Structure formats: structure tokens, C-alpha cells
Amino acid sequence: MTVKQPVAVLGGGSFGTAVASLLAANGYPVMLWMRDAAQAAAIRESGRNPRYLKDLDLGPYVQPTTDLASVLQRCELVFVALPSMALRSVLAPCSGQLAGKMLVSTTKGIEADTFLLMSQILEQVAPQALIGVLSGPNLAREIADRALTATVVASEHEELCSRVQQVLHGDTFRVYASKDRFGVELGGALKNVYAIIAGMAAAMGMGENTKSMLITRALAEMTRFAMKMGANPMTFLGLSGVGDLIATCTSSKSRNYQVGFALGQGVPLEQAVEQLGEVAEGVNTLRVLKQKAADLEVYMPLVNGLHAILFEGYPLQKIIGGLMSGEPKTDIDFISPDGFAE
Ligand SMILES: NC(=O)c1ccc[n+]([C@@H]2O[C@H](COP(=O)([O-])OP(=O)(O)OC[C@H]3O[C@@H](n4cnc5c(N)ncnc54)[C@H](O)[C@@H]3O)[C@@H](O)[C@H]2O)c1
Ligand SMILES: O=P(O)(O)OC[C@H](O)CO
Numbered sequence: 001m002t003v004k005q006p007v008a009v010l011g012g013g014s015f016g017t018a019v020a021s022l023l024a025a026n027g028y029p030v031m032l033w034m035r036d037a038a039q040a041a042a043i044r045e046s047g048r049n050p051r052y053l054k055d056l057d058l059g060p061y062v063q064p065t066t067d068l069a070s071v072l073q074r075c076e077l078v079f080v081a082l083p084s085m086a087l088r089s090v091l092a093p094c095s096g097q098l099a100g101k102m103l104v105s106t107t108k109g110i111e112a113d114t115f116l117l118m119s120q121i122l123e124q125v126a127p128q129a130l131i132g133v134l135s136g137p138n139l140a141r142e143i144a145d146r147a148l149t150a151t152v153v154a155s156e157h158e159e160l161c162s163r164v165q166q167v168l169h170g171d172t173f174r175v176y177a178s179k180d181r182f183g184v185e186l187g188g189a190l191k192n193v194y195a196i197i198a199g200m201a202a203a204m205g206m207g208e209n210t211k212s213m214l215i216t217r218a219l220a221e222m223t224r225f226a227m228k229m230g231a232n233p234m235t236f237l238g239l240s241g242v243g244d245l246i247a248t249c250t251s252s253k254s255r256n257y258q259v260g261f262a263l264g265q266g267v268p269l270e271q272a273v274e275q276l277g278e279v280a281e282g283v284n285t286l287r288v289l290k291q292k293a294a295d296l297e298v299y300m301p302l303v304n305g306l307h308a309i310l311f312e313g314y315p316l317q318k319i320i321g322g323l324m325s326g327e328p329k330t331d332i333d334f335i336s337p338d339g340f341a342e
Contacts, residue, residue: 004027004028004029005028005029005075005076005077006028006029006030006031006074006075007023007028007029007030007031007075007077007078007079007167008030008031008033008071008072008074008075008077008078008079009023009030009031009032009033009078009079009081010033010068010071010078010079010080010081010082010090010091011033011034011080011081011082011083012032012033012034012035012036012039012040012043012049012051012052012064013051013052013081013083013278013279014052014053014140014141014278015081015106015138015140016032016034016079016081016082017032017049017052017053017056017058017140017144018053018056018138018140018143018144019079019081019106019134019143019168020032020058020062021053021056021058021059021062021143021144022143022168022170022173023061023167023168024058024059024061024062025059025170026167026168026169026170027061028061028167029061029063030061030062030063031063031065031070031071031074031075032058032062032063032064032065033064033065033066033067033068033071034064034065034066035066035090036066037066039051039064040064040065040066041064043058043062043064044063044064047059047060047062052140052278053140053141053144056144068090068094069094069097072094072097072098072101073097075101076100076101076102077101077102077104077163077164077167078098078101078102078103078104079104079106079134080103080104080105080106080107080118080122081106081107082107083107083109083279083281084107084108084109084110084111084118084281084284085109085284087105087107087118087121087122088111088121088125091121091122091125091126092125095125095126098125098126098128098129099126099128099129100128100129101126101129101130102129102130102132102157102159102160102163102164103119103122103126103129103130103131103132104131104132104133104134104153104155104160104164105118105119105122105131105132105133105134105185106133106134106135107281108135108185108188108189108191108192108281109189109192109281109284109285110189110284110285110288110289111288112284112287112288115288115292117133117182117185117186117189118133118185119131119132119133119181119185130155130157130159130160131155131157131160131181132153132154132155132157132160132161132164132181133153133154133155133181133184133185133188134151134152134153134154134164134168134175135151135152135154135184135185135187135188135240135244136149136150136151136152136176136188136239136240136243136244137149137150137151137239137243137244137246137247137248138151138244138247139247139248139251139253139254141253142253143173146171146172147172148172148174149172149173149174150173150174150175150176150239150243151168151173151174151175151176151239151240152175152176152177152178152184152238152239152240153165153168153175153176153177153178154177154178154179154180154181154183154184154185154240155179155181156179156181158177161177161178162177165177176238176239178235178238178240180231180232180235182229182230182231183226183231183232183233183234183235183236183240183241184235184238184240184241185240186226186229186231187222187226187235187236187238187240187241187244187245188240188244189281189285190222190225190226190285190289191218191222191241191244191245191248191249192248192256192280192281192282192285193256193282193285193286193289193302193303193306194214194215194218194221194222194245194248194249194282194302195245195248195249195254195256195257195260195282196256196257196259196260196263196280196282196283196286196306197214197218197249197260197302197305197306198211198214198215198218198248198249198250198257198260199252199254199256199257199258199259199260199261199262199263199264200260200261200263200264200316201214201260201264202252202257202260202261202264203260203261203262203263203264203265204264211249211250214249214302215245215246215249215250217302218245218249218302219236219241219242219245220331220332220333221299221300221301221302221303222236222241222245223236224298224299224300224333225289225292225293225296225298225300228296228298229296255276255278255279255280256280256281256282256283258276258280259272259273259276259280259282259283262275262276263309263310264316269283269310283310286303286306286307286310286311287307287311289303290303290304290307301323301326302323305319305320305322305323306319
């Protein structure tokens, strides 16, 4: 029997744990890097992550470690499942070890000062690595429960896409490939903001018409922004765009949705984030997206409205009133001004 090459997963949170379990189920030894030695020791001892997806048996193939240098020495394929705030600071110090690696970001966020997506940071930190992203409707809890799931690996490098398909494909997990890294990654980052809004709407008892309106107008807004950024809007029709938007905006398993739900119940933002105790990337994305949309002069009423509620002290009802009484618009205006594709 051929011995399989070990695969690295950086980040011992929900998603790192879920990806590690998929790789292990496919027979790959996994080096799961985390910063917390006590957490690594607990996983080693019990075969379960004591903080995230606590009931998931990781099995003997998942080796937790806090030694990043040795992980990078042994693994050619590296999945990065760190929060966006941590990705650069964790990887920059070991940039010398990243040349020639296949680095796949699973992180759905945007860097605050630079407006860079995570794979763009990887390009800076590891100019001689092959870079890709993994994104789609991929709630960690459902992956852990082996719910039938699909995702997208996107990269200019076909060998990276094939490798990721090879290691992750399984009975319950299907991996589609794309060449549009920017579009795939942008969709995954933007949808988090709208999941917060969807959670708020759910907490307020809004009906299906409202939820559907929110999701489709979110897609319109995301697409308008993406086109201004030079992305291919068709990518947003795929798993990493509309697919992830639906999953995240309709599921109480989404942390962004949960933050929104708490906000809709009147919980202040800081408390909502604190009681979650996990990463909700949409909060930071909202801050930088609002500014970028203003700089680029992109019409994003949902982003502006949520920003006004969370950071500018506007009452929710006033924002809802403003959104509904705005001047009449065309439906598919983001493809061409008169509503018809050119
Ligand atoms: N959970 C999901 O369902 C899911 C699905 C797809 C993508 N993602 C993305 O994956 C990324 C990570 O999310 P998550 O769900 O694993 O978050 P999480 O909150 O479950 O875990 C975050 C982990 O990162 C660790 N961490 C924080 N700062 C660190 C640092 N400076 N150095 C090392 N480790 C650090 C924490 O200790 C924790 O283990 C996010 O960008 C998220 O959008 C999550
Ligand atoms: O739990 P969330 O809101 O970070 O969403 C998780 C994934 O991005 C869903 O695809």
C-alpha cells in the first residue's frame, strides 16, 4: 500500500478541524497546527478537539502540533484555516519555508488596511508558492456531521486544483474546480455581511418574502461591487457565490447569522460577538466594505444600512424605512443599466 503524503492544516478552530477530519477520512496523515499547546495535547489524548466540534472523532491520522516549522518542513500541501486577522502574522515569519508549497486559503475575510483577500496576502508572503482558495457553502458543523456538501477550489494552477480534489473528494464531500480565484474568494468574504442582516431579519420574525428579498438583493449588491472590482459576475452564480450566500443567510449554524440574530434581539454588537466566542468575519468585513464601496462609488444600500445600525447609532426601524422607501430601481441593474444583459 502506498503511504500517503501528509497534509497540513493551519488553524485549530471549527473549519481547520472539519477539513482535517475530511482529509483523515480519506487516509491522509494530517498535521493540524494550532497555537495552543493545551488544546493540542487534549486532541492528542482524546482524539477530539475540546473547543470546536467537540463530538467529532478525529482518529489517529490527525496529529495536532504547535510546531509550525516542522509542519511546513514535512507538508507540501497546506490548508490555511486561520481567522483573517491572524493569517498574515502567522505566516509572514515563515515565508522562507513557503516556497514551492501549495497554499490553499479557506479563510473568508478581507484585510483591514489593504483590502486584500487572503490569497492575495499569501501571494505577498509566499511569492514562490502555488496559491489557491477553497470556498463554498461549507458550514463546519455540517461537514463534521458528514452532510452531503460541495465546495470550490480555485486557482490559476491546475495541478493545485487536482491535488485538492484528490485529497478532499469523498463520499460526502465533492470538490469543483475553478480558475477564477478572485471571484470565488470575493464571494466567500462578502456573503458574511449579508448573513448578519439575514440573522437580524430572522430574529425580528420577518417572513419568507422578506428573507428572499434580502438574499437576492444581497446578490445584486455583491455582484455590483464585484464587477467594479474587476471580478467575473458569473462566478457569483456558482457554489461560492449564491451557494454560500444561501447557506449562510438561512442557517442558524452560521456564526455571522448568529451575531445578526442576537443583534435583532436587541443585544449590543460587542456582547453579541463575545457570546459567540468564535470568528464572525462579517463584522470586520462590513467596516472595510462600507469604506471601499464609498471610495469606488458603488451603490450598496444593505451594507450602508447595516453599517449605520452597527457603527453609527441609527435605529433599525429608520434604516428599514429608508431602504423600503428608496427611489424605484430596476431589478437586474448590475448587469446593464436597463436591466437586460448586453
Ligand atoms: N466554521 C465554518 O463553518 C467555516 C467554513 C468555511 C470557512 N470558514 C472560515 O475559516 C476561517 C476560520 O474560521 P473558524 O470557523 O475555524 O473559526 P473559529 O472561531 O472556529 O476558530 C478560530 C481558530 O483560530 C485560532 N486563532 C486565532 N488567532 C490566532 C493566531 N493569531 N494564531 C493562531 N491561531 C489563531 C483560534 O485559537 C481558533 O482555534 C474564517 O475565515 C471563516 O470564515 C469557516
Ligand atoms: O459560520 P460562518 O458565518 O462563518 O459561515 C461559515 C461558512 O463560511 C459557510 O460557508
